[in-house]
Amino acid sequence: MALDVRKNLKEVQENIEKACERAGRDISEVTLIAVSKTKPVDLIMEAYDAGIRDFGENKVQELTRKMEEMPSDINWHMIGHLQKNKVKYIAGKVKLIHSVDSFELAEEISRQCVKKDVSQDILVEINIGDEDSKFGVSYDRVTELVDKIIGLPKITLRGLMCIAPNVDNSEKNRELFKKMIKKAVDINSNKMYYVNRENTRPGRFLDVLSFGMTNDYVVAVEEGATMVRVGTGIFGERDYGLQGGFNQ
Numbered sequence: 362m363a364l365d366v367r368k369n370l371k372e373v374q375e376n377i378e379k380a381c382e383r384a385g386r387d388i389s390e391v392t393l394i395a396v397s398k399t400k401p402v403d404l405i406m407e408a409y410d411a412g413i414r415d416f417g418e419n420k421v422q423e424l425t426r427k428m429e430e431m432p433s434d435i436n437w438h439m440i441g442h443l444q445k446n447k448v449k450y451i452a453g454k455v456k457l458i459h460s461v462d463s464f465e466l467a468e469e470i471s472r473q474c475v476k477k478d479v480s481q482d483i484l485v486e487i488n489i490g491d492e493d494s495k496f497g498v499s500y501d502r503v504t505e506l507v508d509k510i511i512g513l514p515k516i517t518l519r520g521l522m523c524i525a526p527n528v529d530n531s532e533k534n535r536e537l538f539k540k541m542i543k544k545a546v547d548i549n550s551n552k553m554y555y556v557n558r559e560n561t562r563p564g565r566f567l568d569v570l571s572f573g574m575t576n577d578y579v580v581a582v583e584e585g586a587t588m589v590r591v592g593t594g595i596f597g598e599r600d601y602g603l604q605g606g607f608n609q
C-alpha cells in the first residue's frame with residue numbers, strides 16, 4: 362500500500378487528541394514531533410504541508426543539511442546522541458537538544474553558545490529502562506546532573522527526555538513514564554532554589570517532558586508527556602542504509 366503521510370498524521374493527531382480527552386488534558390499541552398531521520402526532504406515536506414512545524418533528527422550532518430533545504434519556520438529537534446565535537450554545528454540553531462546526558466556535553470553546548478552569543482534550550486536524557494544499549498543518565502543521578510547544568514550560561518534546561526524500552530505492549534512502559542513525571546515533579550518541588558539562579562526563567566522550571574514514540578505515544582500522552590516523537594507512525598519504516606551518507 363502506498364505511503365500516505367497526510368493520512369498517517371491525521372491518525373496520530375486523532376490518537377493524541379483522544380488520549381488528551383481521557384487524561385483530562387488540553388491538546389495544546391502536547392507537541393507532536395515528526396521524526397524524519399533517514400527520510401528524504403520531499404517526503405518530509407508532505408508533513409510540513411499538512412501543518413507540521415516540529416521535526417526530529419538524530420544525526421547532526423543530516424539535520425543541518427535538511428535545515429538548509431527546508432523552510433526556515435521549522436523547529437528542529439536534535440533527538441539523537443550528540444558528540445561534543447558536533448555541538449558547534451547546531452548550538453543556537455535548533456529549537457531543542459533532547460539528548461544531554463553528561464555535564465561535559467552541557468558544558469560544551471554552553472561554551473559554543475557563549476562564543477556565538479546565542480542561547481539554547483536543552484533536555485536531560487534519562488536511561489529510564491536502565492538498558493545497556495541506551496544513552497542517558499541513570500535515574501538516580503538526574504538531580505545531581507541537573508544541579509550542575511543549571512549553573513551554565515546561555516543554556517536553559519527545559520525538562521527531561523527518555524527513550525523507553527521497545528516493548529510489544531505499550532502498557533509495559535506506563536510505570537516508566539510515571540517515573541519520568543515523578544522526577545520532574547520532585548525537581549520542580551525545589552523550584553524556589555532553582556528559580557533564583559540567574560539562567561532559569563522566573564517562576565518556571567522543568568516543563569517539557571519528551572517521551573513516547575510510535576509504539577507508546579498514546580500511553581505517554583495519558584501519563585503527561587508534553588512532546589511525543591513519532592517517526593514510523595508518520596513516515597513508515599526506516600531504511601538505515603539510506604543514512605549511510607550522513608554518518609556523523
Ligand SMILES: *Cc1c(COP(=O)(O)O)cnc(C)c1O
Nearest residue numbers: 396419440574575590591592593
Ligand atoms: C527514531 C527515534 C524516534 C522515533 O521512533 P519511531 O518508533 O519510529 O516512532 C523517537 N525518538 C528518538 C530519540 C529516535 O531516535
